Amino acid sequence: MQLxxxxxxxxxxxxxxxxxxxxxxxxxxxxxxxxxxxxxxAIYYLCTGQSYFQSQDMLNINHHSDxxxxxxxxxxxxxxxxxxxxxxxxxxxxxxxxxxLYKRLxxxxxxxxxxxxxxxxxxxxxxxxxxxxxxxxxxxxxADAAYLNQLIAYQRVLKHRNAYLKDKQLxxxxxxxxxxxxxxxxxxxxxxxxxxxxxxxxxxxASMLMKVHENITDSNSRIELxxxxxxxxxxxxxxxxxxxxDDIRLGRxxxxxxKDDILIFLDGYELKKFGSQGQKKSILIALxxxxxxxxxxxxxxxxxxLLDDLFDKLDRSRGERxxxxxxxxxxSQVFITDTHSRRIPEIVHSIGLPLQLLGIDNGKIVKRExxx
Amino acid sequence: xxxxxxVIDQAVAAFKTLPGIGEKTALRLVLHLLNNDPDDVKRFLTxxxxxITDIQFCKRCHxxxxxxxxxxxxxxxRNQKQVCVVENIRxxxxxxxxxxxxxxxxxxxxxxxxxxxxxPEQLNIDxxxxxxxxxxxxxxxxxxxxxMEGDTTIFYISKRLKGLAIxxxxxxxxxxxGGELEYVDDLTLARSLMARLPYxxxxxxxx
Ligand SMILES: [Zn+2]
Numbered sequence: 001m002q003l004x005x006x007x008x009x010x011x012x013x014x015x016x017x018x019x020x021x022x023x024x025x026x027x028x029x030x031x032x033x034x035x036x037x038x039x040x041x042a043i044y045y046l047c048t049g050q051s052y053f054q055s056q057d058m059l060n061i062n063h064h065s066d067x068x069x070x071x072x073x074x075x076x077x078x079x080x081x082x083x084x085x086x087x088x089x090x091x092x093x094x095x096x097x098x099x100x101l102y103k104r105l106x107x108x109x110x111x112x113x114x115x116x117x118x119x120x121x122x123x124x125x126x127x128x129x130x131x132x133x134x135x136x137x138x139x140x141x142x143a144d145a146a147y148l149n150q151l152i153a154y155q156r157v158l159k160h161r162n163a164y165l166k167d168k169q170l171x172x173x174x175x176x177x178x179x180x181x182x183x184x185x186x187x188x189x190x191x192x193x194x195x196x197x198x199x200x201x202x203x204x205x206a207s208m209l210m211k212v213h214e215n216i217t218d219s220n221s222r223i224e225l226x227x228x229x230x231x232x233x234x235x236x237x238x239x240x241x242x243x244x245x246d247d248i249r250l251g252r253x254x255x256x257x258x259k260d261d262i263l264i265f266l267d268g269y270e271l272k273k274f275g276s277q278g279q280k281k282s283i284l285i286a287l288x289x290x291x292x293x294x295x296x297x298x299x300x301x302x303x304x305x306l307l308d309d310l311f312d313k314l315d316r317s318r319g320e321r322x323x324x325x326x327x328x329x330x331x332s333q334v335f336i337t338d339t340h341s342r343r344i345p346e347i348v349h350s351i352g353l354p355l356q357l358l359g360i361d362n363g364k365i366v367k368r369e370x371x372x
Numbered sequence: 373x374x375x376x377x378x379v380i381d382q383a384v385a386a387f388k389t390l391p392g393i394g395e396k397t398a399l400r401l402v403l404h405l406l407n408n409d410p411d412d413v414k415r416f417l418t419x420x421x422x423x424i425t426d427i428q429f430c431k432r433c434h435x436x437x438x439x440x441x442x443x444x445x446x447x448x449x450r451n452q453k454q455v456c457v458v459e460n461i462r463x464x465x466x467x468x469x470x471x472x473x474x475x476x477x478x479x480x481x482x483x484x485x486x487x488x489x490x491x492p493e494q495l496n497i498d499x500x501x502x503x504x505x506x507x508x509x510x511x512x513x514x515x516x517x518x519x520m521e522g523d524t525t526i527f528y529i530s531k532r533l534k535g536l537a538i539x540x541x542x543x544x545x546x547x548x549x550g551g552e553l554e555y556v557d558d559l560t561l562a563r564s565l566m567a568r569l570p571y572x573x574x575x576x577x578x579x
Contacts, residue, residue, distance in 0.1 A: 156520050164486035179484065179492055182528040186520075 001112065001301045002333045003043060004080075005073040010065035012038040013363035023356035023370065024333050025348050029341040030360035036337035039360065040116065040306040043335065046072040046083045047114035047304060049095045049105040057087045074112065076301065083112065106152070110142035113303035115292040117285060119312045124287070125272060125280045129261035136262060139291050140201055143298035147197050154190040154257065157183055162252050169251030180247075184240045191257045195231045201294070202227045202262065208290035209283075215325045216289070217282050217318070224265040230255050281314065285322065292332065302331035310336055311343070320347050327351045345371050432503060434479040434496050436461060444476055451475045453510040457500065457529070459483055459517065467515065470562040475513070478503065483521040484528060492528060501532050511539040513568055530571055540571040 003021055008014035013035045028036045037053075041060070044052040051060060061068045067088035074081045087093040095102045102108050124131050141148035161183040168175045206225040213223055230239055236256070243255040264271040264287075266279060275283070295303045305326065311319055326334055327348065338344050341359065348355040349371055359367030380402060387398035405413050429435065430442035433455075437443070444450060454475030458464050464477050480495045504512065514529070516522040530540055544567040 153520055157524075160484075160486045160521075160524070164491060167486060167489070167491070176492055178531050179528055181531060182524055185527065186524065 001074060001076045001304065003046075003072055003074055003304065005071075006042065007069075007071040008039075008042055009067075009069040010062040011042050011068040011070055012060055012062060014038060014042070015062060015363055017363070017365060019358070019365055019368075021356065023354050025327070025353050025355040026333070026335045026358065027344045027348070027355055028335065028337045028358050028360055029339065029344075031339060034360050035363045036360050037118070037308050038363075040118075040308055040335055040337065042070045043072070043304065043306060044114055044116055045070050045085045046074075047112040049085060049093070049102075049108050052116045052118065052306070053120075057093050058089065061087065061089065076112070106141075106148055109148055110145060110295075110299050111301075113142050113295040113299045113301050114306065115288055115295065115303050116306040116308065117288045117310075118306075118308040121284060121288070122280065125264065125275075125284050129259075132262040133258075133260055135287075135291070136198055136201065139205075139294055140197055142295055143201070144197065147194065150190040150193050154187065154194060157186045157190070158253055158256065158258060161187070165247055165253065166251040168248070175248050180244065184237065187240065187253075187256055188236050191231070191236055194257050195229060195236070195260075198229075198257070198260065199227050204297075205287075205290050205294055208293045209286055212289045212293070212325070213283065213286035215329065216286060216322045218321075221267050222265075223283065223286075226263045226265065228261040228263050229257060230259055231257065282318065285314075289325070289330075292330070296331075302333070305330070305332045305334045307334065307336040309338070311338060311340075316343075319343075323347050324351060327353050432499075433477050434481065434499070435464060435477060449474075453508065454513070455500075455503070455509055455511070456513040456515050458515050459522075463515065466561060467565065470565065472562040472565055475511070478512075480516075480525070483516065483519070484525045485521045495525075497529060497532065500529065504533060504536055504538055509538055511541060513565070514540065514542045514571070515565070516542075526571070541568040542571055544569050 002024070006017075006019050006021060008017045010016075028039055030036055038060075041052050044050070051057070057068075067086060069084065069086045071082065071084045074083065082096075082098055084096045084099075085093070093105075095105060095108055097108065097111075124135050137151060141151065161180070164179065164183075165175070202225050206223070209225065210223055214220055239255045243253075246254050264283060266275055266283065269275070271280060271283060292303050292305060295301075310322070314322060323344070326332075328351075336344055341357070345355055345357055355371045357367070357369045357371060358365050359369075383402045383405075384395065384398045387393050387401050388395060393401070405416070426438065427436055428438070428440075430437040430445055431440050432445045433442060435442040435444060439446075445452075451474050455478050456467060456473060456475055457478045457480060458467065459480055459482060461479060464479060467473050467477075478496065478500050480497065480500070482490050482495055484490060484492055484495065500512075503509065512529075512533070514526045516525055526542060533540065543564040
């Protein structure tokens with residue numbers, strides 16, 4: 001799968017730009033604040049219908065306009081496909097594939113897989129468990145449409161159950177145990193399948209992670225992933241019965257797969273607590289690249305790879321190793337941003353792949369060059 | 373928008389409370405009434421007023437009715453042992469329009485949805501359970517929309533009915549069931565009524 005053409009209108013500081021993309025490797029260079037990251041985010045919108053940076057659609061409209069429009073032409077399975085994402089203030093965001101409007105954004109999930117790595121992603125390693133659930137949910141939703149539906153259903157049941165418990169707590173009124181029984185069955189129904197799929201996915205991901213990490217660092221450290229879930233030790237229906245009194249007292253649901261976490265161990269030590277900054281950075285990158293391999297395995301498409309500010313994370317020698325891995329081991333089309341205009345082209349040139357260099361200044365492409 | 377007279381302001385505001393009516397349409401309707409023959413306007417208002425004075429809800433099934441019990445609940449030609457549970461009156465009308473159903477109804481008044489402030493106690497569920505007990509009901513057909521809230525409501529009612537010898541069925545979902553019940557065409561609806569499934573099957577069909 002490859003993006004061959006991109007059009008941006010009023011997307012952040014990109015007023016009106018058409019660009020043909022002709023290489024597997026692309027480097028976007030320019031000073032900070034010129035629009036490199038927005039360019040990557042526009043591609044992310046085409047693949048997912050959403051911003052990578054979880055910003056509101058509204059905030060991505062150029063200040064002087066009341067809409068944005070992104071159009072991309074992809075080569076996918078030897079067919080040319082167009083994706084258009086438009087958002088107008090006060091209207092619903094629209095996503096069209098080959099001129100057909102999607103009824104639900106979820107319908108687009110996993111068809112044009114993408115993986116992005118940006119400086120703020122360190123939060124996946126350092127942050128609260130919700131960040132790692134988001135990571136695994138993104139991955140599994142793209143790989144398995146049924147997972148996405150189960151997750152949506154689970155979250156909806158959970159929202160109702162919590163709203164019900166909260167209301168009963170605030171009004172000090174009696175709880176209808178039969179209704180809680182009903183919600184519990186619905187939680188178990190979806191929750192167990194989500195749990196099993198997460199468990200299985202983490203096994204596959206862990207072996208991919210080991211291989212990638214060995215490739216992009218020099219170390220042969222042992223990395224393990226572990227799904228930490230209340231469901232590992234206990235039967236979900238027993239958990240719900242045991243926690244019911246607490247749930248009623250606290251006015252929320254205290255047990256279930258919405259409490260899951262993924263723990264990362266480096267040579268037996270928990271990375272979040274004991275890892276150095278450097279170890280965390282390389283494991284984060286390896287984790288994202290393992291995610292990419294996972295998506296490729298299940299979607300049968302080489303996902304696009306968006307690397308924002310690569311050298312924020314790595315010194316030159318680590319960057320070279322990483323690019324070597326990307327060029328040789330992956331089939332993905334890769335978009336890399338850098339403030340230096342020569343650094344990445346030099347490395348890719350020495351690896352021997354052609355690269356398209358795009359010079360970016362203030363929401364415009366001011367230079368385009370193909371380096372063979 | 374502010375209008376020259378507070379009377380007009382109030383009338384426009386009143387029309388705006390109706391579904392699908394915005395400010396412009398409301399003003400158009402108000403001006404239309406102003407230009408009409410006053411007697412016509414009075415007749416119009418009387419017919420609306422009768423909604424409050426002359427219409428009540430059936431004590432058994434919560435259908436609109438002019439008496440304590442509605443026409444369907446007093447009709448001895450209809451199978452009074454068969455109850456079709458619907459969300460609201462519009463869906464009752466949709467099923468009546470098929471002409472294929474000869475049982476009675478029970479209007480819930482919504483689906484269980486705590487996020488919207490609707491728990492089981494806000495709906496006509498207790499009256500359904502009591503009715504099932506008192507009137508020796510033999511079959512309850514759950515004709516609710518196939519949403520998560522619909523599933524919750526069906527499942528909840530099935531739990532409340534446990535222990536009673538009642539056949540519980542749902543509309544067949546396999547029949548092209550295009551989203552909301554009230555928009556399904558008569559033929560499709562009639563077909564899914566005929567091809568209804570025992571509730572146990574329904575659960576396992578979802579998988
Ligand atoms: Zn009645």
